Amino acid sequence: xxxxxxxxxxxxxxxxxxxxxxxxxxxxxxxxxxxxxxxxxxxxxxxxxxxxxxxxxxxxxxxxxxxxxxxxxxxxxxxxxxxxxxxxxxxxxxxxxxxxxxxxxxxxxxxxxxxxxxxxxxxxxxxx
Amino acid sequence: xxxxxxxxxxxxxxxxxxxxxxxxxxxxxxxxxxxxxxxxxxxxxxxxxxxxxxxxxxxxxxxxxxxxxxxxxxxxxxxxxxxxxxxxxxxxxxxxxxxxxxxxxxxxxxxxxxxxxxxxxxxxxxxx
Amino acid sequence: xxxxxxxxxxxxxxxxxxxxxxxxxxxxxxxxxxxxxxxxxxxxxxxxxxxxxxxxxxxxxxxxxxxxxxxxxxxxxxxxxxxxxxxxxxxxxxxxxxxxxxxxxxxxxxxxxxxxxxxxxxxxxxxx
Amino acid sequence: xxxxxxxxxxxxxxxxxxxxxxxxxxxxxxxxxxxxxxxxxxxxxxxxxxxxxxxxxxxxxxxxxxxxxxxxxxxxxxxxxxxxxxxxxxxxxxxxxxxxxxxxxxxxxxxxxxxxxxxxxxxxxxxx
Amino acid sequence: xxxxxxxxxxxxxxxxxxxxxxxxxxxxxxxxxxxxxxxxxxxxxxxxxxxxxxxxxxxxxxxxxxxxxxxxxxxxxxxxxxxxxxxxxxxxxxxxxxxxxxxxxxxxxxxxxxxxxxxxxxxxxxxx
Amino acid sequence: xxxxxxxxxxxxxxxxxxxxxxxxxxxxxxxxxxxxxxxxxxxxxxxxxxxxxxxxxxxxxxxxxxxxxxxxxxxxxxxxxxxxxxxxxxxxxxxxxxxxxxxxxxxxxxxxxxxxxxxxxxxxxxxx
Numbered sequence: 044x045x046x047x048x049x050x051x052x053x054x055x056x057x058x059x060x061x062x063x064x065x066x067x068x069x070x071x072x073x074x075x076x077x078x079x080x081x082x083x084x085x086x087x088x089x090x091x092x093x094x095x096x097x098x099x100x101x102x103x104x105x106x107x108x109x110x111x112x113x114x115x116x117x118x119x120x121x122x123x124x125x126x127x128x129x130x131x132x133x134x135x136x137x138x139x140x141x142x143x144x145x146x147x148x149x150x151x152x153x154x155x156x157x158x159x160x161x162x163x164x165x166x167x168x169x170x171x
Numbered sequence: 172x173x174x175x176x177x178x179x180x181x182x183x184x185x186x187x188x189x190x191x192x193x194x195x196x197x198x199x200x201x202x203x204x205x206x207x208x209x210x211x212x213x214x215x216x217x218x219x220x221x222x223x224x225x226x227x228x229x230x231x232x233x234x235x236x237x238x239x240x241x242x243x244x245x246x247x248x249x250x251x252x253x254x255x256x257x258x259x260x261x262x263x264x265x266x267x268x269x270x271x272x273x274x275x276x277x278x279x280x281x282x283x284x285x286x287x288x289x290x291x292x293x294x295x296x297x298x299x
Numbered sequence: 300x301x302x303x304x305x306x307x308x309x310x311x312x313x314x315x316x317x318x319x320x321x322x323x324x325x326x327x328x329x330x331x332x333x334x335x336x337x338x339x340x341x342x343x344x345x346x347x348x349x350x351x352x353x354x355x356x357x358x359x360x361x362x363x364x365x366x367x368x369x370x371x372x373x374x375x376x377x378x379x380x381x382x383x384x385x386x387x388x389x390x391x392x393x394x395x396x397x398x399x400x401x402x403x404x405x406x407x408x409x410x411x412x413x414x415x416x417x418x419x420x421x422x423x424x425x426x427x
Numbered sequence: 428x429x430x431x432x433x434x435x436x437x438x439x440x441x442x443x444x445x446x447x448x449x450x451x452x453x454x455x456x457x458x459x460x461x462x463x464x465x466x467x468x469x470x471x472x473x474x475x476x477x478x479x480x481x482x483x484x485x486x487x488x489x490x491x492x493x494x495x496x497x498x499x500x501x502x503x504x505x506x507x508x509x510x511x512x513x514x515x516x517x518x519x520x521x522x523x524x525x526x527x528x529x530x531x532x533x534x535x536x537x538x539x540x541x542x543x544x545x546x547x548x549x550x551x552x553x554x555x
Numbered sequence: 556x557x558x559x560x561x562x563x564x565x566x567x568x569x570x571x572x573x574x575x576x577x578x579x580x581x582x583x584x585x586x587x588x589x590x591x592x593x594x595x596x597x598x599x600x601x602x603x604x605x606x607x608x609x610x611x612x613x614x615x616x617x618x619x620x621x622x623x624x625x626x627x628x629x630x631x632x633x634x635x636x637x638x639x640x641x642x643x644x645x646x647x648x649x650x651x652x653x654x655x656x657x658x659x660x661x662x663x664x665x666x667x668x669x670x671x672x673x674x675x676x677x678x679x680x681x682x683x
Numbered sequence: 684x685x686x687x688x689x690x691x692x693x694x695x696x697x698x699x700x701x702x703x704x705x706x707x708x709x710x711x712x713x714x715x716x717x718x719x720x721x722x723x724x725x726x727x728x729x730x731x732x733x734x735x736x737x738x739x740x741x742x743x744x745x746x747x748x749x750x751x752x753x754x755x756x757x758x759x760x761x762x763x764x765x766x767x768x769x770x771x772x773x774x775x776x777x778x779x780x781x782x783x784x785x786x787x788x789x790x791x792x793x794x795x796x797x798x799x800x801x802x803x804x805x806x807x808x809x810x811x
């Protein structure tokens with residue numbers, strides 16, 4: 044499928060593109076949105092959800108972007124790793140922070156499997 | 172396999188248990204370590220790595236614990252979800268922060284698959 | 300490894316290629332089979348299994364192809380996403396159906412993690 | 428965390444519970460929603476998304492439930508496997524259909540890895 | 556679903572159970588087969604495939620069982636971890652070998668994510 | 684990020700590169716290490732761990748490399764599949780052995796999902 048550019052987009056897609064550009068203060072939307080635009084309902088639902096979830100809250104946006112990146116790395120999604128590395132850097136992630144996100148993500152993936160393999164029972168203290 | 176309790180542990184295992192208890196200021200180690208103790212070399216290597224990776228750095232320990240939790244949730248490791256929820260709460264994660272970690276983790280898992288399925292090409296701007 | 304073309308294939312591989320071409324009414328087999336041909340036993344076993352599993356049954360072949368695609372998207376297998384998108388379209392998947400498969404796959408991946416993270420206990424009603 | 432029952436829920440949660448019960452024609456909501464209720468915004472967003480995505484469209488609800496189940500099985504989410512098996516059965520999935528969903532899901536997971544391992548290049552015919 | 560015991564099984568299922576018991580020299584089959592028996596075609600196909608794949612070949616059965624275990628641990632399949640730990644032990648896996656399988660599996664899961672996250676390009680030397 | 688070549692590396696990175704080259708008897712290190720070098724602490728920790736885990740032990744290095752490959756194939760890590768296929772071949776993996784690793788990995792991924800989907804309870808005999 045080809046990306047749908049702004050000039051070729053129907054009104055409902057243009058409205059989402061406009062909101063993304065305004066919210067993120069960018070001149071154009073990423074390829075992710077231009078492909079999702081083939082399904083305007085999913086485009087709108089996904090953007091509305093992302094906008095709500097990634098907004099400042101109890102956790103600040105930089106931390107949210109680093110969590111997003113860690114999950115994308117765990118899942119091995121090439122596009123998502125590239126786009127959320129860029130997004131996290133834009134939100135303030137330094138080289139040192141990137142390296143620490145990678146180190147934590149790597150360790151979590153390792154110990155997740157050690158816990159699986161040794162079939163470790165959950166400590167009663169964690170059940171509360 | 173049965174967990175190896177402190178009193179039954181060989182000296183090299185006791186040394187790791189002692190360091191965990193001292194570093195974390197806890198009276199006993201979790202089941203994870205008591206099972207890993209069947210392989211003292213892996214116990215020591217894993218603890219040394221975790222201690223190094225989870226220490227305060229460019230990212231603070233609470234954020235590291237929330238990243239660890241997000242990865243464990245993505246991987247579906249039941250033990251790790253329970254233990255790192257407990258660890259993150261101990262490090263200061265509130266109910267509101269927990270909910271936001273879950274919401275971000277959920278969205279990342281969703282959009283990772285949308286990017287996969289639509290075969291979105293990486294934007295040139297992300298390649299730098 | 301290089302793909303094994305029909306003209307270079309041993310008799311046992313040619314026999315599988317012939318059956319694939321006849322069953323699917325195609326002039327040549329996909330790269331998947333040309334690579335698996337390096338192991339003729341696995342080539343034959345895999346084709347025989349696919350042929351049996353993907354045949355019309357209680358579920359029709361189009362639905363089976365869409366399930367195959369949804370799983371491949373979840374697993375992030377680039378080759379499989381490309382080949383099963385093509386196969387599903389050939390079996391009748393429209394653009395609107397593709398978009399719905401993606402939307403369902405995305406939501407399932409999201410709620411799978413929400414269920415993991417909130418450690419939701421299975422409802423007694425589901426245990427029957 | 429404990430499930431939040433209807434009688435103890437704040438008004439915004441009760442409103443979502445009411446809509447779930449009405450839409451699905453059930454006397455009570457599943458544990459999934461009772462746990463998500465700890466985060467009313469995510470509860471509402473997730474329910475609204477599920478309601479939109481799982482509604483009849485180009486694909487009928489039974490097929491959508493079977494895709495949801497296949498993804499949940501691939502991801503190994505115990506709660507989701509149990510709940511979506513129940514949901515798919517309620518939507519009309521017979522024993523024979525269940526078995527075919529499992530067989531397709533199993534084969535897809537197998538061939539996804541064979542394609543990964545043999546590093547099969549995408550056929551030019553799939554790139555359109 | 557309930558497991559299907561030998562005495563209650565139809566002839567085609569009994570035939571597979573008999574072959575499993577004879578091949579593995581065991582008095583009864585595992586729960587895996589007793590559940591798969593709800594779909595006799597998948598039961599037979601899966602057993603025939605497992606029997607072929609796990610037979611002695613270029614790699615001996617113990618190594619195959621350890622690979623099976625490593626994959627099951629990576630995927631977090633609780634049943635499979637339990638059953639293939641038992642199978643590998645029966646085939647000769649010692650405690651020391653088990654620990655090394657876990658250590659390798661853990662490291663692979665860690666470095667897989669480091670490679671993903673740092674977006675390491677494939678070395679030209681590996682492309683041959 | 685760009686790979687860090689030996690000539691441009693700080694002393695602590697050069698020391699790790701030297702140890703890798705000496706241990707593996709190779710003229711240069713792979714891209715994996717050249718990218719990890721952006722985080723010298725993780726570079727050193729990861730190399731020290733890999734060196735310890737992959738050394739001859741109760742399991743020989745060829746088997747360890749095949750397990751590493753099987754896990755990388757399961758996770759779909761493109762770089763890791765390429766590099767560990769090369770490493771396993773260097774350690775003695777023949778074409779026939781490669782094919783058997785793939786076949787076992789494929790079957791394990793299939794039956795992991797069948798066990799998940801049929802919700803097979805663990806046999807009491809496996810619990811010891």
